Amino acid sequence: MKKNDIIENVEIEKLIFGWQWLATAEDGRKIIITGWAIPRSKVTLRILKVHKNRFEAQIMAVTTRSPYERELPTHWQIYGGCKWLAIPYKVQTEIKENQIKEAFHILKDKTESTQFHSIVESPETEWYRNKVEFSWGKYISAKEWVHDEFRFGFHAPGQFDRIINCTHCILADDRVNEIFRSVDEYSRLSWLPTYDPKTGEGFWRHLVIRQSKKTGETMVIFSANTNYPHWSRKEEWDLRIFINTLTQKYNDIVSVYILYNTGRADIVTGEAILLHGKSTITEELLWNRFEIHPKSFFQTNSLWAEKLYTTTINLLDKKESSTPSWILLDLYGWTGTIWILLSQHFKKVYSVELVKEASEDGKRNALLNNIHNVEFINMKTEEWLPGFIEQKVNEPVTLIVDPPRDGMHPKATKDLLAFGSDIIMYVSCNPATLVRDLMILLEENTYMITDVTPVDMFPHTHHIETVVRLEKIKKN
Numbered sequence: 252m253k254k255n256d257i258i259e260n261v262e263i264e265k266l267i268f269g270w271q272w273l274a275t276a277e278d279g280r281k282i283i284i285t286g287w288a289i290p291r292s293k294v295t296l297r298i299l300k301v302h303k304n305r306f307e308a309q310i311m312a313v314t315t316r317s318p319y320e321r322e323l324p325t326h327w328q329i330y331g332g333c334k335w336l337a338i339p340y341k342v343q344t345e346i347k348e349n350q351i352k353e354a355f356h357i358l359k360d361k362t363e364s365t366q367f368h369s370i371v372e373s374p375e376t377e378w379y380r381n382k383v384e385f386s387w388g389k390y391i392s393a394k395e396w397v398h399d400e401f402r403f404g405f406h407a408p409g410q411f412d413r414i415i416n417c418t419h420c421i422l423a424d425d426r427v428n429e430i431f432r433s434v435d436e437y438s439r440l441s442w443l444p445t446y447d448p449k450t451g452e453g454f455w456r457h458l459v460i461r462q463s464k465k466t467g468e469t470m471v472i473f474s475a476n477t478n479y480p481h482w483s484r485k486e487e488w489d490l491r492i493f494i495n496t497l498t499q500k501y502n503d504i505v506s507v508y509i510l511y512n513t514g515r516a517d518i519v520t521g522e523a524i525l526l527h528g529k530s531t532i533t534e535e536l537l538w539n540r541f542e543i544h545p546k547s548f549f550q551t552n553s554l555w556a557e558k559l560y561t562t563t564i565n566l567l568d569k570k571e572s573s574t575p576s577w578i579l580l581d582l583y584g585w586t587g588t589i590w591i592l593l594s595q596h597f598k599k600v601y602s603v604e605l606v607k608e609a610s611e612d613g614k615r616n617a618l619l620n621n622i623h624n625v626e627f628i629n630m631k632t633e634e635w636l637p638g639f640i641e642q643k644v645n646e647p648v649t650l651i652v653d654p655p656r657d658g659m660h661p662k663a664t665k666d667l668l669a670f671g672s673d674i675i676m677y678v679s680c681n682p683a684t685l686v687r688d689l690m691i692l693l694e695e696n697t698y699m700i701t702d703v704t705p706v707d708m709f710p711h712t713h714h715i716e717t718v719v720r721l722e723k724i725k726k727n
Contacts, residue, residue, distance in 0.1 A: 252276070252306065256298045260314060263288045266350050266713065276306060286310030287334050290346065292317035326419050330405035333422055333711040340376045340710055347715040351705045354682035361693050361700065368704040371562055374554040376710040378424040381462050381534070382551050384519060385431060387438070387445040387455035388414035401445055403435050403455075422711065427460050430471065430501060434458055437493050443486060446476050448517055454479040456512050457519045461532060461543060464553040468532035470506040471497070472545050474519045477511045494527050505529055508545045536560070539591050539620050547612050548585050552709060559678070559706045559716055560592050566702050566720045567593070567649065567676055578648045580639075580672075582632045582663070587613030589651060589678070591620055597649070600625040601639075603632050633663035640670050650675045658684025664691045671697075675721040680708065685717055692721060699724055 252258065261282065264273045272284040274296075286309055288294055293315035296308040320337045323329075329336050335343055348370045355362060373379060386406060390399045390413050404417030417435075419428055438455055446453035457474035473490075475482070490509075498504045506528040512521035523545045531542040534549065536557055543549050550556035577597050581590040584602030586609050594600050594617075602625055604610040610627050617625050628635055632654075650672045652659065658681060659667075667675060668691075675698065679685035692698055698721045708714040 252298055252301065254298055254301055257295060257311065258298070258308075259295045260293045261296050262293050263290050263317070265290055265353075266346050267353050272310075281305045283307050284310060288313065289317040289320055289335075289338055290342075291319060327421050328415065328418060330415060330417070330420070331407060332405060335711045335713065336421065338711075340372075343710060344370050344372055344707055347707060347713075348705055350715060351682055351703065351717060354686050355703065357686060358689060358693070358700075362703075365700045366702050368702060370705040370707060370715075371558050373552060373707045373710050374558065375552075377421050379552045379554065379710065380422045380427075381464055381553050382549070383420060383423045383427055383431075383460050385417065385458040385460075386414055386517075387457070389445050389447065390414060401439060403438065403445075403458075423460070424462070426469070426501065426503065427462060430460055430469070430497070430504070431458065433497055433500070434471075441486070441489065443479070443481070448515060451476075451515055452479070454482055457510075459519055459545075461545075463532050463534040463543070465535035466533050467503050468506075469501070469504045470508070470532045470543070470545065471504055472508045472510060472519070472523075474510040474512045474521065476513055477509075478513045491526060498527055506532055510545070536588065537592055539616075541586070541588065541591075541616050542612070542619060544612065546608060548606075548609055550588065555706070555708065556588065559718070560589055562704050562706055562718050563589065563651075563676055563678060564593060566704065566718060567674065578644060578646055579651065580648060581651045581653070582636075583652065583654045584613055584627070585609050585653070587616045587625075589653060590625065591616055591622060593651075594622050594624060598624065598646075601628060602626070603628045603630065603635050605629065605631050631660070631663075633660040633666065636663055636666040636670065640666060648672045651678070652676065653678040654684075654688075656681045656684065659688050661691070664688050667692060668695055668697060671723065673723050677719040677721065679717045679719070680714065682715065682717060685719065689719065689721075697724055698722065 261274045267273050272288055274282040274284060276282055283305060288310055292313050294313050295311045297311050298306055298308050300307040319342050321339050323337060385404060387403050390397055390402055402414040402416050404415050407413040407415050443454040446456045454475050456476060459472040461470040494507050507526045508523045509526055510521040510523050531544055534541045534543055534553060579593060579597040579600045582603050584604035587602060590600050590602055602613055607629050610629050614627060700719060701722050702720040704718045706716040706718060708716045
């Protein structure tokens with residue numbers, strides 16, 4: 252086989268780390284595959300690269316359905332955010348648990364005494380999202396004889412230039428779907444066009460609905476190109492009248508914003524203008540309250556977040572000498588979710604977070620929960636750690652690392668070794684970068700991995716969260 256060759260009826264064997272699939276060619280070489288698939292389905296592939304011992308390929312089409320694939324109710328639709336909907340949930344968790352084992356295989360010599368716990372399943376498999384982002388767009392294809400100027404829903408799986416009209420999002424509850432349908436009807440009748448990223452023209456871009464699972468409060472956010480020349484005071488007044496009608500119909504909508512989104516990138520951004528109600532909604536996690544703004548980072552599955560942080564706390568408490576005199580460093584503090592839940596166990600907490608807006612949310616959430624032992628640092632972790640290490644803190648320090656998908660900066664990972672903390676808790680949303688960072692943390696044989704626990708991040712997606720506990724090896 253050579254580059255660009257097409258091969259048919261290739262059976263997908265399993266998911267491997269890096270969110271790629273594995274298959275075997277007729278000559279016995281392995282095929283690393285990108286694209287959307289279900290294990291044991293048969294696909295048509297295009298060869299992208301040829302190596303001595305393996306191929307890299309891309310899925311062109313699914314030719315035979317997997318025996319795992321289940322029949323879905325007629326009103327369920329599969330979008331880019333729920334591609335695994337046709338896989339039974341138990342099979343999904345088996346795939347994810349095996350993915351973690353696959354990722355850790357490279358560390359098998361250093362994890363012989365590690366306890367690998369069973370995956371922690373999400374309390375809900377449908378209707379769990381507290382934030383849903385819909386997109387307006389168009390789809391024009393001469394090849395398919397399609398010329399649709401107005402679509403409102405989600406991106407098709409693996410096709411960022413194609414919007415599928417939504418009829419019902421299975422990951423959102425009934426109220427979110429009702430609000431979406433009301434906005435869909437209004438936007439189509441408004442005669443304002445959808446935004447075209449190629450020309451920079453048009454008005455409607457995104458609709459974001461944020462919802463508190465505990466309090467029921469709902470926030471609606473319109474993302475629109477307000478530079479559109481036909482967006483005038485009349486259209487703005489019409490939108491305000493619609494919002495008034497919408498909030499009277501659904502009294503749990505307590506906050507409505509419009510984002511002046513005039514950039515070319517297909518992202519929800521821009522200046523946020525409050526059109527109705529209060530500036531935030533309030534969510535509760537483990538008896539703590541959190542204020543959520545339009546741009547706040549917050550875990551999208553609230554009940555799952557409680558599972559994740561409870562798992563982290565339980566693993567942290569395994570050390571019998573844990574006392575309130577310890578210092579906690581949360582090196583990627585985000586809006587403060589995890590350190591707020593842990594702050595009562597420590598004398599001092601440091602929240603290191605580069606994004607100023609996230610850190611400001613953390614400060615507000617700390618005051619909201621009457622927490623006063625936190626110091627906020629707006630710096631990159633790799634730039635702040637060396638100075639803190641030079642202070643030579645003599646008290647025991649616990650590290651919590653919850654980095655973005657790209658993992659830790661190599662310099663910061665090295666500094667963790669120099670720091671010499673008794674316990675490191677690593678919370679990861681990417682098995683590939685997790686294992687990469689762990690290889691650095693283990694290379695000097697000063698730490699051992701005591702526990703690994705996968706926590707299902709989002710049912711019906713490939714995402715998986717992993718909580719790892721490292722303990723400093725005591726020298727005799």
